[in-house]
Amino acid sequence: MIVSRIEAPRDEAISTLTDRLLAGLPAEAVVTDPGVTTSYAHDMASFCPAGAPAVVVLPRTVEQVQHVMRTATELRVPVVPQGARSGLSGGANATDGCIVLSLTRMDRILEISPVDRIAVVEPGVVNATLSRAVEEHGLYYPPDPSSWEMCTIGGNIGTASGGLCCVKYGVTAEYVLGLDVVLADGRLLSTGRRTAKGVAGYDLTRLFVGSEGSLGIVVRAVLALRPKPPQQLVMVAEFASAGAACDAVCRIMEGGHVPSLLELMDRTTVKAVNALTHMGLPESTEALLLAAFDTPHPAADLAAVGALCEAAGATQVVPADDPAESELLLQARRMSLPALEAVTGTTMIDDVCVPRSQLGAMLEGTERIAEKYGLTIGVCAHAGDGNTHPVVCFDAGDPDESRRARESFDEIMALGLELGGTITGEHGVGVLKKEWLAREIGPVGLEMQRAVKQVFDPLGILNPGKLF
Amino acid sequence: MIVSRIEAPRDEAISTLTDRLLAGLPAEAVVTDPGVTTSYAHDMASFCPAGAPAVVVLPRTVEQVQHVMRTATELRVPVVPQGARSGLSGGANATDGCIVLSLTRMDRILEISPVDRIAVVEPGVVNATLSRAVEEHGLYYPPDPSSWEMCTIGGNIGTASGGLCCVKYGVTAEYVLGLDVVLADGRLLSTGRRTAKGVAGYDLTRLFVGSEGSLGIVVRAVLALRPKPPQQLVMVAEFASAGAACDAVCRIMEGGHVPSLLELMDRTTVKAVNALTHMGLPESTEALLLAAFDTPHPAADLAAVGALCEAAGATQVVPADDPAESELLLQARRMSLPALEAVTGTTMIDDVCVPRSQLGAMLEGTERIAEKYGLTIGVCAHAGDGNTHPVVCFDAGDPDESRRARESFDEIMALGLELGGTITGEHGVGVLKKEWLAREIGPVGLEMQRAVKQVFDPLGILNPGKLF
Numbered sequence: 001m002i003v004s005r006i007e008a009p010r011d012e013a014i015s016t017l018t019d020r021l022l023a024g025l026p027a028e029a030v031v032t033d034p035g036v037t038t039s040y041a042h043d044m045a046s047f048c049p050a051g052a053p054a055v056v057v058l059p060r061t062v063e064q065v066q067h068v069m070r071t072a073t074e075l076r077v078p079v080v081p082q083g084a085r086s087g088l089s090g091g092a093n094a095t096d097g098c099i100v101l102s103l104t105r106m107d108r109i110l111e112i113s114p115v116d117r118i119a120v121v122e123p124g125v126v127n128a129t130l131s132r133a134v135e136e137h138g139l140y141y142p143p144d145p146s147s148w149e150m151c152t153i154g155g156n157i158g159t160a161s162g163g164l165c166c167v168k169y170g171v172t173a174e175y176v177l178g179l180d181v182v183l184a185d186g187r188l189l190s191t192g193r194r195t196a197k198g199v200a201g202y203d204l205t206r207l208f209v210g211s212e213g214s215l216g217i218v219v220r221a222v223l224a225l226r227p228k229p230p231q232q233l234v235m236v237a238e239f240a241s242a243g244a245a246c247d248a249v250c251r252i253m254e255g256g257h258v259p260s261l262l263e264l265m266d267r268t269t270v271k272a273v274n275a276l277t278h279m280g281l282p283e284s285t286e287a288l289l290l291a292a293f294d295t296p297h298p299a300a301d302l303a304a305v306g307a308l309c310e311a312a313g314a315t316q317v318v319p320a321d322d323p324a325e326s327e328l329l330l331q332a333r334r335m336s337l338p339a340l341e342a343v344t345g346t347t348m349i350d351d352v353c354v355p356r357s358q359l360g361a362m363l364e365g366t367e368r369i370a371e372k373y374g375l376t377i378g379v380c381a382h383a384g385d386g387n388t389h390p391v392v393c394f395d396a397g398d399p400d401e402s403r404r405a406r407e408s409f410d411e412i413m414a415l416g417l418e419l420g421g422t423i424t425g426e427h428g429v430g431v432l433k434k435e436w437l438a439r440e441i442g443p444v445g446l447e448m449q450r451a452v453k454q455v456f457d458p459l460g461i462l463n464p465g466k467l468f
Numbered sequence: 469m470i471v472s473r474i475e476a477p478r479d480e481a482i483s484t485l486t487d488r489l490l491a492g493l494p495a496e497a498v499v500t501d502p503g504v505t506t507s508y509a510h511d512m513a514s515f516c517p518a519g520a521p522a523v524v525v526l527p528r529t530v531e532q533v534q535h536v537m538r539t540a541t542e543l544r545v546p547v548v549p550q551g552a553r554s555g556l557s558g559g560a561n562a563t564d565g566c567i568v569l570s571l572t573r574m575d576r577i578l579e580i581s582p583v584d585r586i587a588v589v590e591p592g593v594v595n596a597t598l599s600r601a602v603e604e605h606g607l608y609y610p611p612d613p614s615s616w617e618m619c620t621i622g623g624n625i626g627t628a629s630g631g632l633c634c635v636k637y638g639v640t641a642e643y644v645l646g647l648d649v650v651l652a653d654g655r656l657l658s659t660g661r662r663t664a665k666g667v668a669g670y671d672l673t674r675l676f677v678g679s680e681g682s683l684g685i686v687v688r689a690v691l692a693l694r695p696k697p698p699q700q701l702v703m704v705a706e707f708a709s710a711g712a713a714c715d716a717v718c719r720i721m722e723g724g725h726v727p728s729l730l731e732l733m734d735r736t737t738v739k740a741v742n743a744l745t746h747m748g749l750p751e752s753t754e755a756l757l758l759a760a761f762d763t764p765h766p767a768a769d770l771a772a773v774g775a776l777c778e779a780a781g782a783t784q785v786v787p788a789d790d791p792a793e794s795e796l797l798l799q800a801r802r803m804s805l806p807a808l809e810a811v812t813g814t815t816m817i818d819d820v821c822v823p824r825s826q827l828g829a830m831l832e833g834t835e836r837i838a839e840k841y842g843l844t845i846g847v848c849a850h851a852g853d854g855n856t857h858p859v860v861c862f863d864a865g866d867p868d869e870s871r872r873a874r875e876s877f878d879e880i881m882a883l884g885l886e887l888g889g890t891i892t893g894e895h896g897v898g899v900l901k902k903e904w905l906a907r908e909i910g911p912v913g914l915e916m917q918r919a920v921k922q923v924f925d926p927l928g929i930l931n932p933g934k935l936f
Contacts, residue, residue: 115718115825116854138724160667171665174642189912195821196853197639198890199628199678200897200908201935202917206674210667227724250583256606256695296764353663357583385664386584422666429668440668444657448923449670455919467669 014054017075017099021057024067029105031056040082040102041094046348046396047406048090048431053080053100060105062180062188062219069217070186072099078464081213083123083155086147088349089430091159091212091466101217103154110220112137117225118177118194123154123218130223139225142169145426146334154218160210162426164333167384168260168294169226171426173209180220181208184457194222207452212428213463215456232260233298234326235319237309238285242266242367242379245287246360248312249383252291252305253356259305261292262384263333266363269378269391272339279332285315289383290329336380337391343376346396348409349389352416353425356386365415366390373408375401387425388416410436429467437467482522485543485567489525492535497573499524508550508570509562514816514864515874516558516899521548524568530648530656530687533569537685538654540567546932549681551591551623554615556817557898559627559680559934569685571622578688580605585693586645586662591622591686598691607693610637613894614802622686628678630894632801635852636728636762637694639894641677648688649676652925662690675920680896681931683924700728701766702794703787705777706753710734710835710847713755714828716780717851720759720773721824727773729760730852731801734831737846737859740807747800753783757851758797804848805859811844814864816877817857820884821893824854833883834858841876843869855893856884878904897935905935 014032021030031037032055041050054077059065072079078098085092094100107124114137121130127148131141144163145151151161157179162171178192192198192205208215239245245264252262265273265288270281281288289309293301299319306317320326341347354362363379366388370377381388390412394405413423413436423429423436438446450468482500489498499505500523509518522545527533540547546566553560562568575592582605589598595616599609612631613619619629625647630639646660660666660673676683707713713732720730733741733756738749749756757777761769767787774785788794809815822830831847834856838845849856858880862873881891881904891897891904906914918936 113823113825114722116823117721118823160671162665166665171667173671183912183916187912189916190910191913193821193890195823195855195889195893197630197634197821197850197855197893199639199894200890200892200901201905201913202679202683202920203628203641203674203677204913204916204920206671207920209671211670215670227726253585254582258695353661353665355581355584355586355663357581382665387663387665421663422661422668424668425663425665426667433668437669442658444651444655445659445669445672448651448657448672451923452670452672452675452920455916455923 017077018055020071020075021055021068025057025059025064029058029060029064031058037100040100043085043087043090043092045088045090045430045432046346048093050093051096051098053094054097056100056102058102058105062182065182065217065219066186066188068099068101069182069184072461073185073459076459076461078461080463081217083152083158084147084150086151087155087159087430088427089432091428091430093431095465104152106219109133112139114139116194119223119225121153121221121223123152123221125153127151127153127156134225135228138228140228141175141223141225143172143175146337153221157209157218157221158212159428160426162382162387164261164263164382166382167262168258173206175224176205176209176221177224178222179205179208179218181216182219183216184459184462189216192222210428212430212466214453214467215462229260229294230296231323232292232294232326233302233320234261234290234292234329235302235306235317236329237289237306237314238282238316239287239289239313240315242287242363243360244313245289246363246383248289248309248314249359250357251308251312253384255308257301257305259291259384260294261290263290264288264381264383265333265336266379268376269336269340269380272343272378273332273335276339276342277335281332290333292326333380340378340391340393344393344395346394348392348405350392350409350412351389351424351427352412352421353385353387354416354419354421356384358419358421359383359386361419362388362416366412369408369411369415373404375404375408377408385425386421431466434467485545486523488539488543489523489536493525493527493532497526497528497532499526505568508568511553511555511558511560513556513558513898513900514814516561518561519564519566521562521568522565524570526570526573528573530650533650533685533687534654534656536567536569537650537652540929541653541927544927544929546929548931549685551620551626552615552618554619555623555627555898556895557900559896559898561899563933572620574687577601580607582607584662587691587693589621589689589691591620591689593621595619595621595624602693603696606696608696609643609691609693611640611643614805621689625677625686625689626680627896628894630850630855632729632731632850634850635730636726641674643692644673644677644689645692646690647673647676647686649684650687651684652927652930657684660690678896680898680934682921682935683930697728697762698764699791700760700762700794701770701788702729702758702760702797703770703774703785704797705757705774705782706750706784707755707757707782710755710831711828712781713757714831716757716777716782717827718825719776719780721852723776725769725773727759727852728762729758731758732756732849732851733801733804734847736844737804737808737848740811740846741800741803744807744810745803749800758801760794801848808846808859808861812861812863814862816860816873818860818877818880819857819892819895820880820889821853821855822884822887822889824852826887826889827851827854829887830856830884834880837876837879837883841872843872843876845876853893854889899934902935
């Protein structure tokens with residue numbers, strides 16, 4: 001060994017593991033100090049158990065990742081890949097004795113091509129960093145999860161992240177053209193393409209997108225870009241009931257409009273945002289709808305959509321006067337989760353997506369569930385997509401309230417499935433929803449998904465205990 | 469048996485097969501007359517061997533398809549799924565003794581929802597039928613292969629078909645939200661969703677899209693729709709060299725424009741179209757570029773793009789005066805393949821897609837290859853996507869010319885790969901390009917793809933001999 005280690009005596013297996021890892025990684029890339037490794041145990045989900053990592057590795061090259069995976073295969077050690085750990089389902093939580101494989105140091109943007117409208121990036125690039133870099137070339141990388149200032153492209157690919165843009169621009173999956181993936185045994189697989197189209201063989205690219213690190217380690221991605229659209233203009237509409245707001249959403253989409261954003265905040269959320277930020281949003285409303293257009297003439301589009309809101313019963317419709325006012329309205333929406341978190345200290349954020357024609361039923365049902373369990377549940381929603389985020393607020397120190405929170409959370413998912421929806425629109429399954437995945441996809445689906453997992457990870461070392 | 473059959477004595481195995489099939493299918497859905505079954509042997513590809521089907525089945529229900537697959541599994545008989553057989557890679561060609569499973573009678577549109585912007589269809593629905601049906605609801609199903617008046621949605625899903633719309637709207641894959649698939653053993657698998665977003669488990673939907681019937685039988689699809697855009701307005705630009713036309717394409721895309729169509733026809737193609745249709749396209753040109761916009765103000769967009777064409781050296785730029793003239797120009801583009809076919813009687817249509825920055829190099833190289841082999845090779849291209857269709861014209865009765873045609877076809881694919889492209893942008897691999905698939909995706913890719921195939925089709929009965 002080329003490095004001397006002055007450390008407390010460790011378990012022999014861990015010692016062998018770190019020795020092997022250090023044979024292909026610099027010392028600074030292999031962290032065993034429990035004070036540090038423990039800080040890598042969790043993502044941002046509540047109620048998800050996490051184990052103690054044996055070691056955290058922070059590679060900078062594809063070859064180093066290959067070395068990690070070869071070592072893990074040889075020693076049969078589980079590997080938990082991580083980006084910024086901003087996930088909300090426990091998908092990046094450590095398991096006991098695992099290698100945490102943090103991709104955050106592989107953070108180079110390798111290429112931006114305005115003619116081909118692609119970017120080639122390493123997985124650790126932060127979403128906002130990429131978004132700003134392509135903007136300088138007149139380009140646009142749409143996916144914009146709320147955590148965009150910290151979350152990584154690798155993490156976004158792992159969960160097929162969404163954001164506010166999806167109603168017009170779709171989710172991360174739509175922007176991944178090709179991948180380089182280190183397989184469980186350390187071999188390198190290239191999938192997909194850097195061309196606009198391509199149908200050569202099975203679409204393994206999309207199989208990796210949303211697979212939560214359970215099939216391989218993404219070490220490079222070719223991403224599709226779009227031309228930068230005009231700055232969006234935002235409008236806010238107030239409604240006397242959540243149902244009326246949902247009706248407006250249906251009228252807008254049925255009317256053939258293509259807003260760049262169509263978001264809903266219920267009364268609970270509005271009050272929480274006011275309490276935290278003193279923004280002075282209208283508290284007498286039962287639901288706020290935010291709509292935006294990034295078209296050449298957004299004011300005209302907003303006027304048409306405003307009229308539909310009024311037809312659906314909006315009590316007030318206020319278009320923003322300028323981009324600054326638009327940004328302020330979006331800020332209110334982005335503060336929803338932290339604001340709801342501040343209500344009782346702890347939240348569970350659900351992610352049920354229903355056909356948008358069922359949005360009203362979903363909101364009504366969630367209100368019923370909140371009453372039944374005597375809990376505060378605020379709902380913000382990517383309404384145009386039918387993607388709701390019911391946020392269950394509770395006191396984690398109160399066992400009974402915690403139990404009710406967990407039960408209401410599950411009941412919300414059951415309602416989503418009943419309405420023809422899915423348990424997760426953009427946050428992923430992780431640890432949090434794995435029993436629910438089985439319920440959604442059924443026994444045949446589960447069997448086929450497990451069999452696919454087996455192909456890519458025959459030893460079961462890649463992010464075990466997630467998804468299934 | 470409930471039906472009496474008065475037929476020539478058949479091979480015992482075939483007799484057993486048809487008996488079993490008839491136990492779950494009406495007599496009219498099971499065809500064994502060789503005069504008829506032979507007509508189901510081929511799709512529209514040249515140079516692709518096809519065998520003699522044992523039987524053609526034409527089910528009308530999911531249960532009947534399940535019965536076919538259970539029977540095939542039990543008797544270990546290969547199954548070749550077919551739509552309209554308009555494919556260009558031999559992907560629907562029969563193998564000796566197979567069951568041809570024609571999905572053309574499962575042709576119901578089950579649902580169109582303007583609020584949810586989805587359609588639910590059976591696989592045998594013809595593309596144009598669906599397109600027209602959704603149009604009545606103010607909706608738009610973009611994928612538009614040249615064969616759209618005959619090809620089926622099931623076939624489109626099998627090859628992830630493209631068309632003229634892709635530069636703005638993407639390929640079939642982008643529009644498939646969820647599938648019902650009958651597996652090789654007859655079980656029914658539901659994948660995906662009917663919501664706008666969803667990340668519950670691995671994306672098996674996209675695995676089936678483009679899998680050319682080798683993983684399962686699609687019996688129902690949930691398709692995403694868009695609002696119907698304004699009618700597009702077309703412009704034609706003439707260039708003194710193909711290189712200048714490709715330069716214009718790069719400038720247009722780099723300039724952030726989003727045309728609804730950006731097509732190229734080289735001189736050979738223009739002359740062939742004139743010879744067939746007497747359309748009077750300008751023969752002095754080396755390349756024609758067609759651009760279109762379906763924006764609210766297409767004339768303004770065309771003017772901007774026209775200026776870029778002139779900057780790239782266009783000798784003439786002529787916007788269409790009205791939709792009728794636009795349609796005429798598109799007609800010329802759509803006639804390209806039949807026109808080139810008329811040149812020598814037989815064609816091989818290649819489908820190489822390169823990064824659009826390499827389009828000029830691709831066209832130049834193709835010209836060199838045509839010269840080297842002493843052949844006529846016309847190129848039409850979905851230029852905005854970098855997706856070229858070099859059409860090798862030859863006399864199939866001349867063995868030497870046929871050999872040269874095949875060699876030039878391969879050399880075009882080699883060039884495409886060299887330029888960072890793919891061997892197939894939208895036509896699929898089928899029989900025609902299976903050696904080339906291995907070359908494109910490499911040994912690790914091939915191994916993983918084969919392993920995925922093994923999961924879904926352990927007995928190898930689903931469209932054997934295709935892709936790999």
